Amino acid sequence: xxxxxxxxxxxxxxxxxxxxxxxxxxxxxxxxxxxxxxxxxxxxxxxxxxxxxxxxxxxxxxxxxxxxxxxxxxxxxxxxxxxxxxxxxxxxxxxxxxxxxxxxxxxxxxxxxxxxxxxxxxxxxxxxxxxxxx
Ligand SMILES: C[S@@+](CC[C@H](N)C(=O)[O-])C[C@H]1O[C@@H](n2cnc3c(N)ncnc32)[C@H](O)[C@@H]1O
Numbered sequence: 001x002x003x004x005x006x007x008x009x010x011x012x013x014x015x016x017x018x019x020x021x022x023x024x025x026x027x028x029x030x031x032x033x034x035x036x037x038x039x040x041x042x043x044x045x046x047x048x049x050x051x052x053x054x055x056x057x058x059x060x061x062x063x064x065x066x067x068x069x070x071x072x073x074x075x076x077x078x079x080x081x082x083x084x085x086x087x088x089x090x091x092x093x094x095x096x097x098x099x100x101x102x103x104x105x106x107x108x109x110x111x112x113x114x115x116x117x118x119x120x121x122x123x124x125x126x127x128x129x130x131x132x133x134x
Contacts, residue, residue, distance in 0.1 A: 013076035029053030047100035052081025
């Protein structure tokens, strides 16, 4: 069981709109993915994905044969990520609302624990369009 992240989620929900317009954060996240250099077909988990800047860049890098899961506790941040993913047509990106520190992965999403979807088994991930669970 993870710790109480409701305060963190509320704080980031409140600033989600500002965050999503931050050029600095986009550049930072894209540089991070550039350094990590994920290849086509790879599976990537972006913990605390926020508005999805790094997850979007990773999804572009891994392409349609890869898979990226972004997890975050703040539904408002994830909503921006989801809209950006839909606009970019990045069907390899899945967005899940959950606590990344919760080993059970069920703090905020009993339907979609991130470890079951993100990491080991691509066929365990459903759907081809970006979505937010939880
Ligand atoms: C400063 S933002 C960074 C977002 C993104 N990684 C980026 O580089 O743009 C921090 C994010 O971490 C999320 N967060 C904090 N604690 C978390 C946790 N335990 N599990 C999942 N997300 C968490 C917040 O909701 C927030 O969206």
